[in-house]
Each structure stands twice: as structure tokens, then as C-alpha cells.
Amino acid sequence: DAKTTQPPSMDCAEGRAANLPCNHSTISGNEYVYWYRQIHSQGPQYIIHGLKNNETNEMASLIITEDRKSSTLILPHATLRDTAVYYCIVRVATSGTYKYIFGTGTRLKVLA
């Protein structure tokens, strides 16, 4: 089972910040939070990941709460091309490696 829960859908006005929440209340101390997005009929695209500190790159910012039970992905100035399904993932350790179990994700629609 996925270790994360996300709202099924969100709308955001073009040019505004899109804040996508994720709950991961069972996360362990050394597990990272990963964010991906999937645009229709393509493979998921990596966005950002973090452990406990806030992270920022050219695509987005990731805010992780102090207790690490939830996080928020921030797209600072959403564009129409950011319309996609966004997945928050905490990987699961198994047989010497780690695997991703995808939840249902958040379908973000950026409105003109």
C-alpha cells in the first residue's frame, strides 16, 4: 500500500502559486519524500525530493513539516503546462533495494 495520501484534485489560476499537500504520517526517520508529475500519456517526471530540510530547485520548492508527517510541493508561478497529476511518494524498502508504491496523486488543473 502507498504510504502517502493526497487530495484527488486541485485547481490553480495561471501565474499563481500552486500548493500541493501530502500526508505521510508513517514515514520513518531515514526515508525521503519524492515528488513526480505525470503529464498525459507520458512517463512520470522527477520534480524534487527531500528528507527533512526544505528544498528548492528550478522547478519547485518542497516544504517538509518538522515532524515529517506531511509536506507541501510549491510551484511558485503555475503555467498551463504544469497541468498534470502530481505524485508524492515515500519509497518502501524491500529485498536490498527500494521500490515506489504510487498513490492516487493529485490532478492539478491550471486555469487561464
Place this chain on the structure above:
Amino acid sequence: GAVVSQHPSRVICKSGTSVKIECRSLDFQATTMFWYRQFPKQSLMLMATSNEGSKATYEQGVEKDKFLINHASLTLSTLTVTSAHPEDSSFYICSARPRAAGPQHFGDGTRLSIL
């Protein structure tokens, strides 16, 4: 960097045909690759973990004789859907992670349609 290439991007074939899908890591070596399946309007479902030089590890409910996985080199894993039927029609996606710790990178997927 960290590019994963999948081929073919689309396959249409008759029921009973076996179909092979390739997943390549173009600029890094991957001892582990992953295969997912995605039905319309649903999330990705992990099918199996492909291990270089050894047997794949299949998720519960995935038939290993139906979905044959071969990971013969550090840059190539193949998924063969044997004797495909219309219910096997789906979007198949692979991913791989560079040997150093970091995120998985995904291919662009293969849309399989069985008539």
C-alpha cells in the same frame, strides 16, 4: 543526465502475440530497474523489480510466466508480455535509478493495444 529510454512507444497487435518491450538506461548503469502498468485514469501499479543477473521479483498478483523479465546487462531490461490478450492492453512504464542514491527516472512508456 539520468535518461531512461523505452522502446517501442506504441504497439498494436493481434491476440495471442508475444510482445517485447525494452528499457534502457542511456547514461548510467542500473543494477535494478522497475516495471509498472497503468490503466486509463488510474495510478501506476508496480509489477516487478528487475535485477541485473538474477531473477526478477514480482509483486503479488502479477503472473511471472505471463510477464517475462530479463535484465541481462547493466543498461537493459526487457519485459515480454507472452500470449497477449485484450485485457493486457495497458500503458507499460519502466524506471531505473543510477547506482548512487537518488530518485528513479522513468521512461516515456509503451502503449500496448491487443486486438
